[in-house]
Amino acid sequence: MKLLKKSLFFLIGLSFLLFLAYWFxxxxxxxxxxGELKLSGLNEKVTVYYDDNGVPHITAENNEDxxxxxxxxxxxxxxxxxxxxxxxxxxxxAEIFGKDLVGVDKLFSGLGIEEAAEKSITELNTDSEAxxxxxAYLDGVNQFxxxxxxxxxxxxxxxxxxxxxxxxxxxxxxxxxxxxxAAHKTDPILTEVKEKYGENHLRELISSYSKNLTINRTQxxxxxxxxxxxxxxxxxxxxxxxxxxxxxxxxxxPQKTENGKVILANDPHIGFSQPSVWYQSHIKTxxxxxxxxxxxxxxxxxxxxxxxxxxxxxxxxxxDIDFYIEENNPDNSLEYKTENGxxxxxxxxxxxxxxxxxxITYQIKxxxxxxxxxxxxxxxxxxxxxxxxxxxxxxxxxxxxxxSYDLSHxxxxxxxxxxxxxxxxxxxxxxxxxxxxxxxxFSSAKLYQVRDSLxxxxxxxxxxxxxxxxxxxxxxxxxxxxxxxxxxVYSANQQIDTVRGKLYPGYYQPQDRAKRIVDILESRDKFxxxxxxxxxxxxxxxxxxxxxxxxxxxxxxxxxxxxxxxAYELVSKWDGSYKMNSIEATIYNRLLFEFYKATYxxxxxxxxxxxxxxxxxxxxxxxxxxxxxSFWWDNLKxxxxxxxxxxxxxxFKNTISFLQNQLGENxxxxxxxxxxxxxxxxxxxxxxxxxxxIFNVGPFETVGGNEVLNNQIFNLDSTGYYKVKSGxxxxxxxxxxxxxxxxxxxxTGQSGNVFSxxxxxxxxxxxxxxFVKMKLNQEEIEQSKNKLxxxxx
Numbered sequence: 175m176k177l178l179k180k181s182l183f184f185l186i187g188l189s190f191l192l193f194l195a196y197w198f199x200x201x202x203x204x205x206x207x208x209g210e211l212k213l214s215g216l217n218e219k220v221t222v223y224y225d226d227n228g229v230p231h232i233t234a235e236n237n238e239d240x241x242x243x244x245x246x247x248x249x250x251x252x253x254x255x256x257x258x259x260x261x262x263x264x265x266x267x268a269e270i271f272g273k274d275l276v277g278v279d280k281l282f283s284g285l286g287i288e289e290a291a292e293k294s295i296t297e298l299n300t301d302s303e304a305x306x307x308x309x310a311y312l313d314g315v316n317q318f319x320x321x322x323x324x325x326x327x328x329x330x331x332x333x334x335x336x337x338x339x340x341x342x343x344x345x346x347x348x349x350x351x352x353x354x355x356a357a358h359k360t361d362p363i364l365t366e367v368k369e370k371y372g373e374n375h376l377r378e379l380i381s382s383y384s385k386n387l388t389i390n391r392t393q394x395x396x397x398x399x400x401x402x403x404x405x406x407x408x409x410x411x412x413x414x415x416x417x418x419x420x421x422x423x424x425x426x427x428p429q430k431t432e433n434g435k436v437i438l439a440n441d442p443h444i445g446f447s448q449p450s451v452w453y454q455s456h457i458k459t460x461x462x463x464x465x466x467x468x469x470x471x472x473x474x475x476x477x478x479x480x481x482x483x484x485x486x487x488x489x490x491x492x493x494d495i496d497f498y499i500e501e502n503n504p505d506n507s508l509e510y511k512t513e514n515g516x517x518x519x520x521x522x523x524x525x526x527x528x529x530x531x532x533x534i535t536y537q538i539k540x541x542x543x544x545x546x547x548x549x550x551x552x553x554x555x556x557x558x559x560x561x562x563x564x565x566x567x568x569x570x571x572x573x574x575x576x577x578s579y580d581l582s583h584x585x586x587x588x589x590x591x592x593x594x595x596x597x598x599x600x601x602x603x604x605x606x607x608x609x610x611x612x613x614x615x616f617s618s619a620k621l622y623q624v625r626d627s628l629x630x631x632x633x634x635x636x637x638x639x640x641x642x643x644x645x646x647x648x649x650x651x652x653x654x655x656x657x658x659x660x661x662x663v664y665s666a667n668q669q670i671d672t673v674r675g676k677l678y679p680g681y682y683q684p685q686d687r688a689k690r691i692v693d694i695l696e697s698r699d700k701f702x703x704x705x706x707x708x709x710x711x712x713x714x715x716x717x718x719x720x721x722x723x724x725x726x727x728x729x730x731x732x733x734x735x736x737x738x739x740x741a742y743e744l745v746s747k748w749d750g751s752y753k754m755n756s757i758e759a760t761i762y763n764r765l766l767f768e769f770y771k772a773t774y775x776x777x778x779x780x781x782x783x784x785x786x787x788x789x790x791x792x793x794x795x796x797x798x799x800x801x802x803x804s805f806w807w808d809n810l811k812x813x814x815x816x817x818x819x820x821x822x823x824x825x826f827k828n829t830i831s832f833l834q835n836q837l838g839e840n841x842x843x844x845x846x847x848x849x850x851x852x853x854x855x856x857x858x859x860x861x862x863x864x865x866x867x868i869f870n871v872g873p874f875e876t877v878g879g880n881e882v883l884n885n886q887i888f889n890l891d892s893t894g895y896y897k898v899k900s901g902x903x904x905x906x907x908x909x910x911x912x913x914x915x916x917x918x919x920x921x922t923g924q925s926g927n928v929f930s931x932x933x934x935x936x937x938x939x940x941x942x943x944x945f946v947k948m949k950l951n952q953e954e955i956e957q958s959k960n961k962l963x964x965x966x967x
Contacts, residue, residue: 203323204929205250207960212967215242215313222247224960227946228924228932231456231955237303238310240457241473243964245314246322248453248468251925251932253318253335254327255449255470258857260338262413263287263345265526270333272529277552278413279526284538284550286567287348289522291341294571298340304474304579311473312338325927327858332529338471344571346471351566354600357495357631360681360788363781365497365632371777375805379794380631419443419900420683421488422710422883424664424691425607425615427657432702433911436607439706440477440486441902443885448854448871449926449933451903452477454918456949464582465948467904467918474578477906479916481950483590483608484908485581488665490601491789492619492680494566498543498636500559510541510559513639517542543636544568561636565620566599587612587656594618595649601680603665609910614656615663617670621647621678630679647673664691681789684796686881690716703909707917710905711943712883715750717796718762722746725769725799728819729826738830740841752879752886754847759879761844764833766795767890768825773798776810787889792881836894847875852886852898854922854937871922871934874941884943905945914954917945 207224218235220243225231230247234240249256261267265283267275298305316337324335368376421442428434444451452467455475466475477486503509509516519539526534539546543561548554580593587608594604594616601619606612622643624630634641653671655663666687670678693716694709695701701709722745734742741761748758770786778785785791798804802818809816837844851873859869876898878884887900906918921940925932936946949955 199326199929203326203927205925205927206322207962210963210965211246212965213242213246213314213317214967215310215317216964216966218966220964222962222964223955223958224962225949225955225958227454227936228930229454229456229949230962231949231958232458233952234457234459237307237459237462240459240462241307241310242314242317244455244457245311245316245473246318246964247314247962248311248455249315249318250322251927251930252449252453252470253315253322253926254325255926256315256338256342257328257333257335259346259349259470260342263349264342265524268526268528268534270331270529273531276526276528276534280524280534280536280550280552282349282352283524283526284522284545285348285352285562285564286540286545287345287352288341290567290571291344291348294344295340297570298575302575304575307579308340308343308473308575312340312343315471326929330858343471343473346469347571348566350469351600352564354489354491355495355564357493357497357681359784360790361495361497361631361633363778363785363788364790366781367777368632371805375777376632378798378801378805379790380629413445419445419489419887420491420667420885421603422666422687422691422885422902423486423488423603423605424662424695425605425613426695426701426706427613427661428611430661430695430699430701431909431911432700433909435909435911436484436609436611436613437701437703437706437910438479438484438486438605438607438908439710439906440488440605441710441885441905442477442487443489443887443900444903445900446852446854446898446921448856448859448869448922450854450920450922450924452920454920454924454948456955458952462583463950465950466582467906472578474582476578476581477904478582479908479913479948481609481913483584483587483606484910485584485590485607486605486906488603488605489667490603490617490619490670490680491667491682492601492617492621492670492678493630494564494599494601494619496543496563496630496641497547497633498541498561498563498641499633500541500543500546500561500636502559508539511637512542513637519546541636560633564599565622569598569620571598587614590614591616603667605663605665607908607910609913612657613661613663615654615665617653618649619652621652621673623647623674653678662695664688664695666691682793683789684717684793684881686715686717687883687885690714690883703907703912703915703917706907706909707943707945710883710902710907713752713878715752715879715882717881718750719748721796721799722748722762722765724796725765725822726826728822730823733823734826735830737834737839737841738826741830741833741844742826744841750882752846752877752882752884754845754875754877756846757841757844759846760837760849761829761833763879763890763896764829764894765825767892767894768828768832769795769799769821770890772809772821772825772828773804773806777806783891832894846877846879849894850876850879850886850888850896850898852876852901852941869928871937874937876941877943905940906948907945908948914949914951916948916950918948919945 216239220234220239223231232240232243265279268279319335423440426437431437456465463480464478466478468475501511503516509518522538524536538549541561543563547560547562577593577596584590597618598620604616604618606614623645667683668688669682745758745761752759775782807816807818807821833844853872856869859866878886886898888896888898904920908916919940920936922937923932923934
């Protein structure tokens with residue numbers, strides 16, 4: 175008994191000591207939200223009020239002081255996030271995470287992001303207000319590095335802090351631009367479909383054919399490998415920084431709102447992570463005010479509002495990447511063929527530092543189109559040199575200083591439009607609304623024209639000059655809408671309108687979310703802020719019920735078991751609502767996987783799992799389920815020629831059998847919350863164990879699903895479980911009839927410091943569809959319990 179008591183006392187004492195150690199470390203490493211600090215470079219005192227959600231409200235006497243202070247407070251909450259994103263674009267993650275990240279580094283260091291940044295920096299106007307404010311922001315970040323506490327993550331991975339330069343800021347936008355792109359995940363698959371199965375199979379995938387198809391059986395010895403797409407997917411799985419995915423936004427004109435003022439709603443869809451992507455701040459000086467949302471290491475907000483105007487963005491999804499097959503000189507592999515003879519590759523030497531291992535050196539060949547992807551992505555099973563031409567690196571980069579500054583410092587609709595016109599890549603739908611009653615949508619990108627009939631989503635011929643860009647399109651010709659007579663503008667990554675009489679190519683999302691937005695907004699004349707808050711959290715699919723009816727029309731109901739009949743009756747009457755207790759959502763998503771598998775896996779082979787989670791697969795679904803005849807119905811692995819009816823009946827049977835094995839015989843127990851969850855992973859929390867508990871946020875049961883307005887994005891796969899990987903990175907509703915009570919919410923919290931009270935304080939609100947106020951009222955702001963005074967040093 176004495177031994178037991180001693181052991182118990184020892185454990186209690188050890189636990190107390192561990193608690194004290196954790197408390198002490200937390201106190202010493204947590205952000206400073208109160209008191210006084212001195213910063214070099216300040217001209218006047220700056221006051222930072224932190225509200226109940228940790229948002230800094232910065233009041234300064236001039237703009238440079240405000241940006242210097244913002245850099246400091248941004249860094250103290252998000253320095254580790256800044257570290258990761260600057261290393262990602264520069265190919266420096268293996269320095270801190272080891273050889274497992276070499277493949278990621280090799281890709282990003284080879285894309286030319288850094289080289290494009292260096293070129294843009296040499297052309298900067300250093301006398302511009304944008305440049306001066308950027309340097310003030312960087313100075314604030316670097317003063318925190320020099321004088322502030324080091325985040326816990328630096329100690330855990332054993333990395334020293336380094337000061338930041340303007341090139342690091344450009345690299346952030348380079349990563350953002352590339353993560354918007356989809357060509358590298360789709361073009362290799364479509365190319366192999368065309369090369370191995372012919373034009374007919376390809377045209378069905380891109381919806382050129384629709385009906386009356388005669389099946390011509392194909393040889394069975396072909397398999398789509400798409401090794402470049404496979405390698406890209408594996409690289410994306412290892413990214414410690416969130417990729418950009420899609421987004422929703424709509425802006426209602428005064429005629430469409432109950433209070434007769436503009437309302438803007440916006441929720442950019444970005445990969446979930448911890449910390450959240452956006453950092454909120456409210457900056458106020460005698461000449462400037464903006465409540466903004468910034469990416470890590472960026473001085474100017476990409477989302478924002480003040481009392482005069484509001485703006486947001488979604489992903490345009492235009493195709494700004496083309497892959498070209500080059501042809502080497504048979505006598506000299508350092509030359510490639512052009513219409514004017516052979517030309518020398520540009521050779522670029524690269525080095526990757528690897529933690530606890532030897533450095534890796536390699537060489538990249540760059541053609542007139544861009545880097546040879548075979549050199550920067552391992553295991554591409556294609557002997558042909560594949561060059562990537564990317565508009566982001568092909569043209570001068572104006573995104574950072576010109577665009578983000580202009581959008582956040584506009585004085586009118588016209589000046590805002592001028593900023594939107596400067597975007598070249600990534601393509602953005604930029605949304606606008608103001609207190610004067612104006613609303614606008616601008617498709618902002620440097621669009622371009624190629625010869626007629628050229629399909630850009632398969633590999634192009636780099637040797638003849640016939641597949642080159644013919645001309646760039648002036649911004650005035652880009653699709654846009656300003657104060658339209660239907661009294662709203664909207665964007666959900668859907669196909670944009672025609673350019674020069676033709677639909678512009680891209681990797682647009684299916685119509686689901688766009689259709690839902692239009693259906694709701696056309697359902698009545700007037701909407702309130704509360705209506706918009708409910709709409710942005712809407713969980714009903716506009717197309718699922720129709721897809722189900724079309725898919726199951728050939729199911730032989732008389733040949734179903736009682737459980738199968740019950741499942742059939744439930745899902746065939748489903749309204750498309752993704753509630754936690756929805757049985758239908760569980761059945762529907764398993765049906766989708768089984769349908770894709772039965773239709774495409776025999777032809778696509780190893781690339782099947784990649785294909786079913788592309789925009790191409792999502793877009794073709796509604797059309798494919800209706801086709802009576804299709805080249806894809808026949809299963810190449812059998813001697814028979816399968817029909818649509820054969821496929822659909824097998825799909826339904828397989829779905830029910832799988833769910834019975836997974837969730838039990840009772841259909842009533844197949845609820846969505848049993849298979850659907852979200853967890854916000856930290857780069858270190860991914861290691862699992864105690865680190866997961868400390869750094870990750872969640873998991874949570876939640877509502878929503880793929881392609882509903884509350885877009886909780888997950889991959890379809892064989893497991894039958896759906897782990898949300900992306901979704902609304904913030905939800906914002908800005909109402910000009912009550913501007914001081916506009917609202918937003920983040921997926922986890924404002925701070926990326928695990929010891930901060932704002933690390934995950936919004937997580938439950940986010941899951942439940944709640945919001946917090948974006949404060950603008952100075953009197954209310956000054957009642958904040960936390961106040962940090964920054965004084966000139």
